[in-house]
Amino acid sequence: MADQTRITEVVELAAAHGLAIAAASVRFNEAGLDYEVVFALNQSGQNWVLRIPRRADVSAKIGDEAVILALLNPVSH
Numbered sequence: 001m002a003d004q005t006r007i008t009e010v011v012e013l014a015a016a017h018g019l020a021i022a023a024a025s026v027r028f029n030e031a032g033l034d035y036e037v038v039f040a041l042n043q044s045g046q047n048w049v050l051r052i053p054r055r056a057d058v059s060a061k062i063g064d065e066a067v068i069l070a071l072l073n074p075v076s077h
Helices: 003-014 061-074
Strands: 027-029 036-040 049-053
Touching: 003 036, 003 049
Parallel strands: none
Antiparallel strands: 027 036, 036 049
């Protein structure tokens, strides 16, 4: 279980990117090597999956992933 300090850090990081998540809903999945995965609910109760890079070199791949997600977005709705 994550400590309250780490939960607060994730809530603040999400807020810095314009996403208000409920601290009580934050759940961590430590299985990923490249990303820390966090499941949470926003203030409206919508589910979110947050991926936080574990290393600086992982961030270099974000642009490619953004392109893929943009292509998939119309299909997923």
